[in-house]
Amino acid sequence: MTWTCPFCALLCDRFALAVEGDALHLQGSRCTRAQRALAQFAARPVAVPPRVDGVAVALDTAVQAAATLLARARQPLLAGLATDIAGARALYALANACGAILDHARSDALLPQLRTLQDRGLFLTTLAEIRQRADLIVFVGTQPSRHYPEFYARCAGDLARELVFVGTEVDAVAAAEPKAQARSLPWSGDAYTTLALANAIAAGRRVDAPEELRQLIERMRAARYAVIVWEPATLPGPQPALLVEAIDRLLKALNQTTRAGGLALGGDDGVLAVNQTLAWLSGLPLRTGVHASGLAHEPHRYAGARLLADRSVDALLWVASFGAEPAPPPTDVPTIVLAHPALAATPARVFVPVATPGIGADGHLFRLDGTVVVPLARAIDDGLPSVAHVVARITDWLRAQRATA
Numbered sequence: 017m018t019w020t021c022p023f024c025a026l027l028c029d030r031f032a033l034a035v036e037g038d039a040l041h042l043q044g045s046r047c048t049r050a051q052r053a054l055a056q057f058a059a060r061p062v063a064v065p066p067r068v069d070g071v072a073v074a075l076d077t078a079v080q081a082a083a084t085l086l087a088r089a090r091q092p093l094l095a096g097l098a099t100d101i102a103g104a105r106a107l108y109a110l111a112n113a114c115g116a117i118l119d120h121a122r123s124d125a126l127l128p129q130l131r132t133l134q135d136r137g138l139f140l141t142t143l144a145e146i147r148q149r150a151d152l153i154v155f156v157g158t159q160p161s162r163h164y165p166e167f168y169a170r171c172a173g174d175l176a177r178e179l180v181f182v183g184t185e186v187d188a189v190a191a192a193e194p195k196a197q198a199r200s201l202p203w204s205g206d207a208y209t210t211l212a213l214a215n216a217i218a219a220g221r222r223v224d225a226p227e228e229l230r231q232l233i234e235r236m237r238a239a240r241y242a243v244i245v246w247e248p249a250t251l252p253g254p255q256p257a258l259l260v261e262a263i264d265r266l267l268k269a270l271n272q273t274t275r276a277g278g279l280a281l282g283g284d285d286g287v288l289a290v291n292q293t294l295a296w297l298s299g300l301p302l303r304t305g306v307h308a309s310g311l312a313h314e315p316h317r318y319a320g321a322r323l324l325a326d327r328s329v330d331a332l333l334w335v336a337s338f339g340a341e342p343a344p345p346p347t348d349v350p351t352i353v354l355a356h357p358a359l360a361a362t363p364a365r366v367f368v369p370v371a372t373p374g375i376g377a378d379g380h381l382f383r384l385d386g387t388v389v390v391p392l393a394r395a396i397d398d399g400l401p402s403v404a405h406v407v408a409r410i411t412d413w414l415r416a417q418r419a420t421a
């Protein structure tokens with residue numbers, strides 16, 4: 017069967033999923049990331065039941081226990097949030113019902129770029145534009161095949177193109193691309209200095225910069241369509257937002273005389289879907305709290321790890337529907353876990369196994385270029401409820417408890 021893979025934000029939709037006995041096999045690709053993820057699933061009903069304090073219970077009992085725990089909390093945190101659009105909609109309704117803060121396990125990688133987008137705007141491109149137009153791609157400190165194995169195949173078109181890896185060796189997969197010429201360039205000092213020099217050169221200022229960096233900027237100026245690719249989760253240094261801003265500045269300088277766009281490799285575990293859903297429902301992105309006084313967006317203060325470490329929250333609901341990662345953080349805050357069955361042994365007051373979008377449930381996710389919503393179809397019947405279903409039932413219980421209190 018043709019299948020859309022939910023295991024990274026490339027959301028590849030040109031491969032097939034085969035069922036052999038109980039095992040699920042990827043066909044048409046050797047993507048190691050998808051193969052590792054698929055090894056966590058079996059094509060049969062899951063025998064892991066919901067649990068309350070380690071004791072197997074019916075789903076209704078677990079839902080009621082979760083609602084009671086959230087109803088008693090002064091400040092709940094809904095985190096992890098590895099789910100799809102329907103799950104995010106349900107979680108936002110639950111946050112409204114119990115006055116919760118929402119943070120995603122991948123927010124640290126998403127927020128620097130979001131900040132640049134809010135402050136200055138970003139020239140972003142899409143996979144289709146790269147495939148059809150890009151004659152030069154500059155990778156800033158990233159080798160895409162490490163975390164996004166099908167990246168080059170998704171960008172491959174009829175164009176011959178140059179690939180330049182700055183601050184890293186040539187990606188071995190890129191080196192094998194038939195229509196590409198690949199080379200690497202070391203950092204000029206570090207990533208911050210390199211991008212500052214690149215911007216100075218692009219602005220025509222006299223600076224002491226390595227000749228190969230000057231040549232690269234000239235090449236970018238001469239390109240018909242230059243693309244800069246970076247991976248927010250692996251950008252070096254303590255202030256990745258500054259690097260994204262420097263990349264943005266360079267893209268803007270290039271766009272004065274030619275076409276150029278940026279692509280961030282990220283968006284895993286549904287973070288783009290959850291962020292977009294929150295934005296259209298509330299007007300605010302992740303790390304927003306729904307309080308009696310109104311909505312509050314606190315990109316630093318509402319980091320889930322910080323809230324747990326400071327004991328600023330007294331209940332945690334953790335969602336991880338794509339696999340055994342992201343696991344809930346160790347904490348003595350009372351915890352509800354809605355997750356892949358592999359996390360059943362997690363110490364939690366309440367555990368509910370949930371279906372994975374694209375495996376045991378239908379769903380929708382945003383692709384990593386942020387402009388395309390991709391539908392996911394259920395591939396097997398594992399008997400598990402979706403995140404949206406479980407969260408909606410918790411919300412109903414919570415509202416019913418409040419109404420009778």
Ligand code: SF4
Nearest residue numbers: 021024027028047166
């Ligand atoms: S690159 Fe990502 S979406 Fe594509 S098959 Fe691999 S894990 Fe799945």
